[in-house]
Amino acid sequence: MDTGFTVEQLRAAARDAVRAPSMHNTQPWRFRLHDGGIELSVDPRRRLPATDPSGWGGRLGCGAALFNLRLSLAVAGTPARVRIRPYPHDPDVVARLVPDLPRRPTPAELSLHAAVPRRFSNRAPFWPDPVPAEARWLLGEAARAEQCWLELVIGVSAVNAFAEIAHSAHRVLGRDPAYRSELAAWARTGPARDGVPAAAGGPVAEPQDLLPTRGFGTRERAPGRDFEPEPLVAVLGSAGNTAADQVAAGQALQRVLLTATDAGLAASLLSQPIEVPGAREALRLSLGRFGTPQMVLRIGYGQPGWPTPRRDVDEVLDLPVGQA
Numbered sequence: 001m002d003t004g005f006t007v008e009q010l011r012a013a014a015r016d017a018v019r020a021p022s023m024h025n026t027q028p029w030r031f032r033l034h035d036g037g038i039e040l041s042v043d044p045r046r047r048l049p050a051t052d053p054s055g056w057g058g059r060l061g062c063g064a065a066l067f068n069l070r071l072s073l074a075v076a077g078t079p080a081r082v083r084i085r086p087y088p089h090d091p092d093v094v095a096r097l098v099p100d101l102p103r104r105p106t107p108a109e110l111s112l113h114a115a116v117p118r119r120f121s122n123r124a125p126f127w128p129d130p131v132p133a134e135a136r137w138l139l140g141e142a143a144r145a146e147q148c149w150l151e152l153v154i155g156v157s158a159v160n161a162f163a164e165i166a167h168s169a170h171r172v173l174g175r176d177p178a179y180r181s182e183l184a185a186w187a188r189t190g191p192a193r194d195g196v197p198a199a200a201g202g203p204v205a206e207p208q209d210l211l212p213t214r215g216f217g218t219r220e221r222a223p224g225r226d227f228e229p230e231p232l233v234a235v236l237g238s239a240g241n242t243a244a245d246q247v248a249a250g251q252a253l254q255r256v257l258l259t260a261t262d263a264g265l266a267a268s269l270l271s272q273p274i275e276v277p278g279a280r281e282a283l284r285l286s287l288g289r290f291g292t293p294q295m296v297l298r299i300g301y302g303q304p305g306w307p308t309p310r311r312d313v314d315e316v317l318d319l320p321v322g323q324a
């Protein structure tokens, strides 16, 4: 179809899409051209059956990749119209993108796109400097632009209450041997193109840490380099909790993360309290919000860190025969 996207457009946009965050850096996405449209699917071979039995994490990661895909196409002057979960009979297809009217990218699209290669999870301690009010407002706007909400956990007692919920979820998950072995399988000590390298894993947990960490790190921290005493914790949520809501939350997550990167901020993700249903409900009640918490972010000013690797883009493309 001559009015559809081309293989080159798909490949260029997918290069940006794969920079999205994903649980344990499984990179759970595939991209294909179909009837002139780009289709993004969850890759069933990259599921985490113990850690992500419902597929929530896979849909969040694909939602984040979808945001990068949209952004990349818009910046190339070929924006897309998006249908989420276009085929009821094939729930693995997360989105279908077809060309919209060509237009010039907006300044906001250009700066978010420039942040794509600079964004990564920073699990190291941040500086104690507070995040300015204007940046906090921009982060909330980023979530709202994608039909989600971002609630900041403000004040020492609210952060302590959140930390309790997060630690209890962390303990519940850690009791499951299948969860532990999945974590170990994706924590990398040698060269790999997926999984979380030890260098990016942050420091080894210590008893004085306010928030739990996932346990990818093997580095002892430098003396005096404890985590910031009053982290800025933000909870991203969606109106409902359908598969489409989770894809929307993934897009909102990526928009928030790129907005933070563009503002010179670092972030790490913390999803233990989302993965344990009782903890997620306690978190929702503590925020006094309707809707569903979908992700927790720690945001602040950090030292430059370590981007995690990605598989080659051609490994995640399903191209028509003769176009590979």
Ligand SMILES: Cc1cc2nc3c(=O)[nH]c(=O)nc-3n(C[C@H](O)[C@H](O)[C@H](O)COP(=O)(O)O)c2cc1C
Residues within 6 Å of the ligand: 019, 020, 021, 022, 023, 024, 025, 056, 057, 058, 060, 061, 119, 120, 121, 122, 123, 195, 196, 200, 213, 214, 268, 269, 270, 271, 272, 306, 307, 308
């Ligand atoms: C659904 C989801 C859950 C995640 N949960 C955590 C988490 O609990 N702890 C953590 O350190 N990182 C978490 N991450 C971040 C991933 O580990 C990270 O995105 C991945 O390793 C790729 O690295 P990058 O973000 O530096 O590109 C999560 C990411 C997603 C999409």
